[in-house]
Amino acid sequence: MNLSFQALAALCWVVIGLAIAPLLWLIAQPYLRGWSRAERRASHLLRDTLTSEQLRQLTWRGYLEISSPTEPERVYRVPRSKGYVQVIENGRAIMRLCLQPVECLPDADIVVLHKLMIEGNEEAYLQKANKYVCID
């Protein structure tokens, strides 16, 4: 009787463990990803590409602001993780842009990609991006 009770209790714990495992995985995943080799390499590239001020902005504000090389009043706000790039003109968000690489890249590489394309190829960047106009 005692033995069967213990077996039942152990089985209950196994079921509970299996039930919460996906939840724990979801919670831990971002932290584990941060340690992956690809993410580490991408972080190195990000550090090599951004100035210390830009890195601080990305870390503390969660986005990187890149000035337009052609329009002095325009700034692109690139998020740290996946999401829309905001186009800000005269301090007001006028548009959201969606642009992604055909190959899956670590988040840090995507920030670098946006920076390079805006600085070095803004016209093509705007041509390729899907645009969502912000209406007040």
Added chain:
Amino acid sequence: MLRVMSRRGDDRLTWDEQKVLEGNPDAIAAVREAERIFAEERRKGATAFLTGAGKPAQRIEEFDATAEQIIMVPRVVGG
């Protein structure tokens, strides 16, 4: 240095420009390999940028063996 973005982070290939000028066979082979990768990635639709400390990125069409750093980004599409 040539850095090619990929799902693995970025793949790097370095060479010593001085040794290339001196005719070092290993350095010359590294530059040729970088040139080959550059051309292959361009064929796949990648864009190449010349970058340097504190300088804005500059798009390039041709491989530049004297560049401080070339970063290649894969083809992009509207999302």
